[in-house]
Amino acid sequence: MKEINVQDITKVVEELCIKACTTLGNDWWQVMDDAISKENSPLAKDILKMLEENAKLAADTGEAICQDTGVAVVFLELGQDVRLIGGDLYDAINEGVRNGYTNGYLRKSVVSDPLLRKNTGDNTPAIIHTEIVPGDNLKIIVAPKGTGSENMSTLKMLKPADGKEGIVNFVLESVKAAGPNPCPPIVVGVGIGGNLERAGYIAKKALLRPLGQKNPLPHVAELEEELIEAVNNIGLGPQGLGGRTTALDVHVEVAPCHIGALPVAVNINCHASRHAEAVL
């Protein structure tokens, strides 16, 4: 049994919120450099360079990369041998989000009720997903998600007979329908299998994988290759103003499902592929 005090979790969540909203990983810089070198359209090149300049400025000054610092989506992998002490876990996480968004001068974009629409003023509550795993560590990933891209999410319950072709068509339809709204170049998370909620969950988790890294399952990695090619042939390009770079990457996650089901969820992330993690 390892004891973790939830006050430490509050502190870590605060730091992760700020880090995720102001800095992008090395993986991001690599795929962006690569995209710039392969892009033919001068306007598209200019836009990509501007996004790099923006990311550099944000990292140097601690300013948010994008003003939509999103809803804080928090993924927990909680070791079953961890004993949490000092208070309520989810309260501690929300306190961390509150502190991070306040002390980091990040935008507060959460309303407490979807119909009454009153801003909570501190970006809480976070959306928290918890998985219980073996061991005695707690892994925390904070992934702020903006709404320009989240609003472009899609889910379709395909028929097993639709197969790979059906999946590819649905992903392409989703990316085309999203058009310029999610600030391309985008990152596409695709969740295949499971059921209604699992497909969405794994599509979102797919966005956490480093850019440029393929799914370890060969048949899924192959589908990813096919999808990135097809998505970048649409011609939408950066900001939807034309060009090759519509997506920086397409990540697919799969899950077991019913014999009669083929759920597919598409969760689009903007170029600001924001997430930061820590292990306690």
Add this chain to the structure above:
Amino acid sequence: MIKLTTPISPEEVKKLKVGDQVSISGVIYTARDAAHKRMVEAHSKGEKLPVDLKGQIIYYVGPCPAKPGKVVGAAGPTTSGRMDKYAPTTLDEFGLIGMIGKGQRSPEVVEAIKRNGAVYFVGVGGAGALLATKIKKVECMAYEDLGCEAIYRFEVEDLPVIVGIDSEGNNAYDIALKK
């Protein structure tokens, strides 16, 4: 790069062609969904608008709070489609001449742009930190209770935008996909 200083005249707008890269200096106003809803509701009740938008430009943006010593936090464009329901009223009845946002507009908005000889600019979505450096002065004009969604007056210097839909209704997004 075409340099424009606000307020821009109908003649200047007429000369802008889809895809032109433009840098804007001068005063612009901000508003998102919530502020649009209030303005349009106030107008329908015959109330006066909190700001005179005749000949002005609205920037669809909800910035991050300013850090100490700064005038504003990250401030890039938000998705314009959410304002489509209100935009024809802002053009037809408030006399707005330009909008800055990102993303496609509805056919109704494109018609209203043509009808009024207005223009729709797109900013680079996601470049909030960089665009914030072009904003030199910020003043809250109305609906302060809406926080980042309030109406602000921005004084900008060389804010980079692209003509997304010109006064004849030519649309940069449609053209990009046809290529």
